[in-house]
Amino acid sequence: MLNDKNIIILGGTGSFGQKFVETVxxxxxxxxxxxxxxxxxxQYKMSQRFNTSAHPCIRYFIGDVRxxxxxxxxxxGIDYVVHAAALKHVPVAEYNPEEAIKTNIFGASNIINAAIDCGVKKVIALSTDKAANPINLYGATKLCSDKLFVAGNNYVGKKDTRMSxxxxxxxxxxxGSVIPFFLKKRAEGRLPITDLRMTRFWIxxxxxxxxxxxxxxxxxxxELFVPKMPSTSIVDLAKAIAPECALDVIGIRPGEKLHEVIIPTDESHNALExxxxxxxxxxxxxxERRFCANGCRPVPDGxxxxxxxxxxxxxxxEIREMIANLPPVTA
Incomplete structure (x- = not known):
């Protein structure tokens, strides 16, 4: 699929971007x-791992989606755009709302217009569970971004650009996720837990x-794609990482949900499994004409x-097995 193609990964030096480049x-x-x-x-650090001498197809571009x-x-000349650039940390977005809007919303609009005008064939944008029924600014900006990319297909005219x-x-x-945080806190003998009832999806x-x-x-x-993923409770996650540690309940942080929702009930009438x-x-x-019903079924009502x-x-x-191959946590 990607042989002899021109691809750009936006936010390419992040965790996803580096794994994407390695895989491609x-x-x-x-x-x-x-x-x-x-x-x-x-980019300098990443170029030590993926240098242009060993991989002459690689280019490093400094730039901002804003x-x-x-x-x-x-x-x-780009064929495919993978958009993984975002201001993504919930507390940071809550404290700096205009900056999150500039990157996550205005940046999405810039990508859409540039992709259409430059004749890009496909754009795939990474979203988050927090965009479903959002209760924090980060989720709200990503919901807006999702809507922009879906609606962007309306504006391509006679061009072949497609966005999902x-x-x-x-x-x-x-x-910034909880697993590296727990691994660091393990040495202290106590783990801070926001709420004992909390559950999360993992991939x-x-x-x-x-x-x-x-x-x-x-x-x-x-279309908006959602993979099938396993869930864990935050308590089981703590037991898997540090069974010897005591748990300190500190309460849910601003903008945080007790349980994650990926497909809300209100969107289920358009969902296919x-x-x-x-x-x-x-x-x-x-x-409607684009979507083939082969191999899928509508989800149940509600x-x-x-x-x-x-x-x-x-x-x-199973959680222990999931995290067994993570790189060592550094201070």
Whole structure:
């Protein structure tokens, strides 16, 4: 699929971007693979691992999705765009709302316009469970971003550009997530727990990359993809990481949910279930012709895909297996 193609990964120096680049280089021979991000130090560090001598297809572009002109220059001749750039930490977005809006919403609009005008074939945008029934600013900005990418298919005219969205839960071991935090706190003998009832969806970084590649290959434009994922309770996660530690209940943080929702009930009438994933169809009726019903079925009335009622829950031992291959946590 990506052989001899020109691909750009926005937010390419993040956890997802680095795993995406590693996976693409191991499976395909792209003509160009552009790593686009605003952090020159992260690009320098990443270039030590993926250097242009060993991988002549790689390019490192400094840029920000807020910068429309830079996106137009970067998208010249590009076939596929993978959008993984975001201001994503909930407390940071709550404290800096205008900055989150500039990156997550205005940045999405810039990507859409640049992709259409530059003749990009496919755009896949990464979303988050927090965009479903959002209660924090980060989730609200990503919901708006999702809507922009879906609606962007209306504006392509006679061009072939297609845009879709991928929405999934917490990535195991990603920067700023609870697993590295618990691993660090383990030495203190006590773990802070927000709420003993809390549950979360989980997906590994490799699973996330594989799913995005699957969606990039199979997308028709306008759909929102959701993988089937296991859930864990926060208490079981703590037991798996540090069974010897006492738990200190500190209360839910601002903008945090007790349970994650990926497909809300209000969106279920547009949801289709496949063996390993769901899609949420766009509400625009003229898109209906794009979606093949083979291998899928509508979800039941009143369906909601959330981490509490999910039938796939990991045991403590399964959680340990899930996190066994994470890199060492550094101070």
């Amino acid at each position: 280089l191991s499976r395909y021979t792209p003509r160009r693979l552009i790593i686009f991000s605003r952090d020159e130090y992260k 910068d429309r002109d830079r996106l137009y220059r970067s998208f010249d 969205v991928v929405r999934y839960g917490n990535v195991v071991g990603s920067s 590994t970084l490799q699973q996330g990359v594989d799913f995005v590649l699957f969606c990039l290959e199979n997308m028709v434009g306008g 496949y063996d390993n994933h769901f899609i949420i169809k766009p509400t625009f009726n003229f898109f 369906f909601q895909y959330d981490s509490q009622s999910n039938s796939w829950h990991l045991s403590v031992e």
